[in-house]
Amino acid sequence: MSVPILEIVDLHAAYGRIEVLRGVSLSVPRGAVMALLGPNGAGKSTLLKVVSGQMEQTSGDIHLAGVHVRGAKADDLARLGLTTVPEGRSVFPNLTVEENLLLMSYAGVEAYKVFDTAYSYFPRLHERRFQLAGTLSGGEQQMLAMARALSSDPALLLLDELSMGLAPLIVDELYETVGQIAQSGVSILVVEQFARTALKISDYAAVMTGGRIVATGEPDEINDIMADVILGGAA
Ligand SMILES: Nc1ncnc2c1ncn2[C@@H]1O[C@H](COP(=O)(O)OP(=O)(O)OP(=O)(O)O)[C@@H](O)[C@H]1O
Numbered sequence: 001m002s003v004p005i006l007e008i009v010d011l012h013a014a015y016g017r018i019e020v021l022r023g024v025s026l027s028v029p030r031g032a033v034m035a036l037l038g039p040n041g042a043g044k045s046t047l048l049k050v051v052s053g054q055m056e057q058t059s060g061d062i063h064l065a066g067v068h069v070r071g072a073k074a075d076d077l078a079r080l081g082l083t084t085v086p087e088g089r090s091v092f093p094n095l096t097v098e099e100n101l102l103l104m105s106y107a108g109v110e111a112y113k114v115f116d117t118a119y120s121y122f123p124r125l126h127e128r129r130f131q132l133a134g135t136l137s138g139g140e141q142q143m144l145a146m147a148r149a150l151s152s153d154p155a156l157l158l159l160d161e162l163s164m165g166l167a168p169l170i171v172d173e174l175y176e177t178v179g180q181i182a183q184s185g186v187s188i189l190v191v192e193q194f195a196r197t198a199l200k201i202s203d204y205a206a207v208m209t210g211g212r213i214v215a216t217g218e219p220d221e222i223n224d225i226m227a228d229v230i231l232g233g234a235a
Helices: 042-050 072-077 098-105 111-121 123-127 138-150 167-182 197-202 217-232
Strands: 005-014 017-027 032-035 061-062 082-085 156-160 189-190 204-209 212-217
Touching: 017 032, 017 042, 017 061, 017 204, 017 212, 032 042, 032 082, 032 167, 032 197, 032 217, 042 156, 061 111, 072 082, 082 138, 098 111, 098 138, 111 123, 111 138, 111 167, 123 138, 123 212, 138 156, 138 167, 167 197, 197 217, 204 217, 212 217
Parallel strands: 032 189, 032 204, 082 156, 156 189
Antiparallel strands: 005 017, 005 061, 204 212
C-alpha cells in the first residue's frame, strides 16, 4: 500500500468554545476520489478549512503525502500539491475569463499551460474567454474556479459544494469533468450535497455527523447507510 495522499488523525477544531470537529480520522488513498457526505452543520466545510490551512486545529494530525503539515499555511500546502475550490465561486467578476486564468500564471505557472489545461477540460471557457467572469452563468463560473485550481497541477484537490445554487443538469456536467480530472491522476476529496451525483464518480465515501466520521466505505455501502439512517431520505 502506498502512503495515502491525505491522512487525518483524531482532528479537533473549534469556533471559540464550540467544538465542531470532534476527533475526525480519515484516510484518502492516493489517486482516489472520496466523497465526504453528511447533514448540514456536520462540520464538512470546517474540515476542509482546517485541511487547507485556513483554520487552526486544536489537536490532531494531518499528513499530506506522508508529510506532517500541522500548522502549515495555505501557501506551504499549495507547494505540497494541495489546492482548494472553496464553496461559492471565487472568481474575479470584473476580469475576463482569460484574465482570471492569467492570474494563476503570475503565481509561477506558464500562461499557455494554464490555458491548455483550462480549455481542454472546459471548452465552454474557451468560447467565453473574452467575457467578464461576472457575466458568466453560475455553472461557467464554477468551471472557471475549477480551471484556476487545476492550473497549479494539484496532487490533491479539495472541492466544497460545487453544486451550490446550480441546476441538476449542470451539476451532472461538472461532475463528469471531475471524473475526468480524477482519471488524470489527481486525488480528490469532495464535499457535496448532491450525494448521489458525487457517489457516481467516487471510489470511496465517508459520512460525517456531529463532527465525527461515522462511516466509510465504497459508494454502494454508503448509499444504503445514508438512505436508511443518516440523511433520512434527503440524499
Ligand atoms: N465561522 C463560524 N463561526 C461559528 N460557528 C460556525 C462558523 N462556521 C460554521 N460554524 C458552525 O460549525 C458547525 C459546522 O459547520 P460546517 O459549515 O463545517 O458544516 P457543514 O457540514 O459543512 O454544513 P453545511 O453543509 O451546512 O455547510 C455548524 O454548527 C455551524 O453553525
